[in-house]
Amino acid sequence: MQHLQILWPDSIDIREVSPRDGLQAEPQILPTEQKVELIKKLGQAGLRRIEAASFVHPKWLPQMADAEEVMRQIPRSANIRYSVLVPNLAGLERALGTKPDEITVFVSASETHNRKNVNRSIEESVEGFKTIVSRSHVSGVEVSAVIVTAFGCPYEGAVPVSRILDLIDQFQGMGIRQVTLGDTVGTANPRQVYHTIKTIYNRFPDIMLGLHFHDNRGTALANMLAAISAGATYFDTALGGIGGSPFSPGAGGNLATEDLVYILEESGISTRVELSSLIATGDLLEQWIGHELPSRVHRARGRMVPVSGERQE
Amino acid sequence: MQHLQILWPDSIDIREVSPRDGLQAEPQILPTEQKVELIKKLGQAGLRRIEAASFVHPKWLPQMADAEEVMRQIPRSANIRYSVLVPNLAGLERALGTKPDEITVFVSASETHNRKNVNRSIEESVEGFKTIVSRSHVSGVEVSAVIVTAFGCPYEGAVPVSRILDLIDQFQGMGIRQVTLGDTVGTANPRQVYHTIKTIYNRFPDIMLGLHFHDNRGTALANMLAAISAGATYFDTALGGIGGSPFSPGAGGNLATEDLVYILEESGISTRVELSSLIATGDLLEQWIGHELPSRVHRARGRMVPVSGERQE
Numbered sequence: 001m002q003h004l005q006i007l008w009p010d011s012i013d014i015r016e017v018s019p020r021d022g023l024q025a026e027p028q029i030l031p032t033e034q035k036v037e038l039i040k041k042l043g044q045a046g047l048r049r050i051e052a053a054s055f056v057h058p059k060w061l062p063q064m065a066d067a068e069e070v071m072r073q074i075p076r077s078a079n080i081r082y083s084v085l086v087p088n089l090a091g092l093e094r095a096l097g098t099k100p101d102e103i104t105v106f107v108s109a110s111e112t113h114n115r116k117n118v119n120r121s122i123e124e125s126v127e128g129f130k131t132i133v134s135r136s137h138v139s140g141v142e143v144s145a146v147i148v149t150a151f152g153c154p155y156e157g158a159v160p161v162s163r164i165l166d167l168i169d170q171f172q173g174m175g176i177r178q179v180t181l182g183d184t185v186g187t188a189n190p191r192q193v194y195h196t197i198k199t200i201y202n203r204f205p206d207i208m209l210g211l212h213f214h215d216n217r218g219t220a221l222a223n224m225l226a227a228i229s230a231g232a233t234y235f236d237t238a239l240g241g242i243g244g245s246p247f248s249p250g251a252g253g254n255l256a257t258e259d260l261v262y263i264l265e266e267s268g269i270s271t272r273v274e275l276s277s278l279i280a281t282g283d284l285l286e287q288w289i290g291h292e293l294p295s296r297v298h299r300a301r302g303r304m305v306p307v308s309g310e311r312q313e
Numbered sequence: 314m315q316h317l318q319i320l321w322p323d324s325i326d327i328r329e330v331s332p333r334d335g336l337q338a339e340p341q342i343l344p345t346e347q348k349v350e351l352i353k354k355l356g357q358a359g360l361r362r363i364e365a366a367s368f369v370h371p372k373w374l375p376q377m378a379d380a381e382e383v384m385r386q387i388p389r390s391a392n393i394r395y396s397v398l399v400p401n402l403a404g405l406e407r408a409l410g411t412k413p414d415e416i417t418v419f420v421s422a423s424e425t426h427n428r429k430n431v432n433r434s435i436e437e438s439v440e441g442f443k444t445i446v447s448r449s450h451v452s453g454v455e456v457s458a459v460i461v462t463a464f465g466c467p468y469e470g471a472v473p474v475s476r477i478l479d480l481i482d483q484f485q486g487m488g489i490r491q492v493t494l495g496d497t498v499g500t501a502n503p504r505q506v507y508h509t510i511k512t513i514y515n516r517f518p519d520i521m522l523g524l525h526f527h528d529n530r531g532t533a534l535a536n537m538l539a540a541i542s543a544g545a546t547y548f549d550t551a552l553g554g555i556g557g558s559p560f561s562p563g564a565g566g567n568l569a570t571e572d573l574v575y576i577l578e579e580s581g582i583s584t585r586v587e588l589s590s591l592i593a594t595g596d597l598l599e600q601w602i603g604h605e606l607p608s609r610v611h612r613a614r615g616r617m618v619p620v621s622g623e624r625q626e
Contacts, residue, residue, distance in 0.1 A: 304465060306466065
């Protein structure tokens with residue numbers, strides 16, 4: 001039996017990704033005003049980092065065709081950082097025009113997945129980041145990177161940790177300090193998560209390491225617990241648990257913001273997010289997208305409220 | 314920030330409760346032959362402890378009216394222990410006639426819940442256990458106890474750990490060595506689970522402590538991870554995640570056997586249960602009960618099988 005050191009941090013930070021990673025996977029395309037309303041309400045619930053849009057070409061991602069308009073209409077505040085996803089230089093030009101607080105770039109940990117996702121090799125993707133980072137930094141915009149399929153690839157299966165270390169090494173070389181590991185197909189397990197994160201912190205003690213879990217097999221919260229035990233405090237979540245990459249066979253919903261906020265707040269770990277606001281906003285989102293949200297906490301309506309009264313059979 | 318010691322055990326043990334705790338909550342009453350087939354297939358999948366029936370009076374629980382017949386028809390084997398639920402002396406007499414390997418008694422940690430569940434005070438319930446234990450031991454049958462609402466009550470809310478310690482103390486006094494804590498309404502959180510279990514082991518180092526988690530808020534696997542970190546290795550689960558007490562408002566499905574087996578086996582912790590057999594049996598169960606199983610791993614069809622081939626969009 002192995003003994004491991006576990007931590008309960010005092011607080012964790014959430015990057016809310018439903019407006020981008022969530023809505024891009026929905027067949028129903030929301031009108032701009034609903035997207036803006038969603039982002040506004042997420043901010044009001046206490047979320048201070050929100051992925052607001054994607055600048056992938058509308059030909060590939062019609063759901064995000066109004067990215068400029070969304071960015072123009074959302075309320076700006078010193079307390080909320082808006083990030084946008086940028087796939088290439090053309091996307092960067094569009095993105096920088098909208099004055100985001102942060103730009104996110106992405107690459108797969110597996111060669112096959114990267115080719116199928118963006119039709120480039122990993123090397124070509126990372127090479128492209130250099131110009132994106134330098135141009136963004138000139139504009140005063142920070143860049144963070146997401147490594148997708150970091151815990152397993154739908155085509156190649158297992159992904160060695162050495163590939164993640166190698167990518168992080170290259171990112172740090174170009175001035176990217178924030179790196180998020182995506183469990184794109186929801187195959188990570190708690191032990192793997194714990195060891196991967198420990199290995200990364202050993203080599204890169206100053207990294208701002210985020211985790212982006214998918215909940216296809218109901219493992220996201222257990223993986224999150226393993227991640228905080230390994231020292232992680234940054235998590236991507238999506239309201240209602242919507243999302244999932246359309247280019248990843250078997251991908252399922254993101255870890256639901258409600259589910260993370262509920263379990264951590266109950267455990268005495270602060271998220272600074274108000275659960276009741278998330279549930280009310282989830283009700284709206286459910287109407288807009290036209291189907292039930294995967295979030296269990298949404299379905300349970302949040303915390304238990306003790307009832308008094310007669311036997312309920 | 315607090316530091317805690319975590320453990321990854323080499324293996325854990327499952328008590329499969331779908332034939333009793335699962336099926337008793339289903340509106341569709343299965344014919345005896347399907348129940349027997351279910352139990353047979355669960356044993357073939359590798360489950361070695363199966364809760365096979367309940368001897369609650371058929372007036373209250375028509376789903377279990379054929380308990381004697383089920384017990385008569387299931388295949389007995391030295392490798393499989395069958396337990397049955399017993400609510401009172403009348404139930405005990407019926408149960409002992411069916412030659413179970415084990416009898417399970419239950420009491421709530423909260424007075425209100427116990428009254429609503431069995432129309433007795435906690436004291437009366439525990440007093441009743443004494444005769445059940447002595448008669449069972451005379452017949453060579455072991456007794457294990459379940460403390461329901463151990464982590465929270467739908468009527469009273471929070472449940473102090475002292476009540477659980479007090480109950481365990483009384484159980485040990487009458488020779489009950491196995492005690493299971495039920496998170497009947499799915500409100501336990503990982504930190505509470507960890508501390509409760511640690512507190513119990515400190516006071517009762519030799520206890521065989523089981524955990525019975527419900528997954529209403531998607532917390533069951535994270536709670537299980539906290540539990541194994543605190544040293545627990547016995548878990549109740551139900552195939553497909555079916556179940557939930559009909560007398561507990563807000564109760565939801567049990568932790569799914571597939572979900573537990575998947576995440577632990579992926580983490581290198583042995584359950585001795587074959588996932589593919591569980592999924593095949595889940596398909597049957599789904600047909601029989603006539604609705605989709607809550608289990609996420611069932612829906613995901615188990616482990617990821619890497620695909621090769623064209624871009625899947």
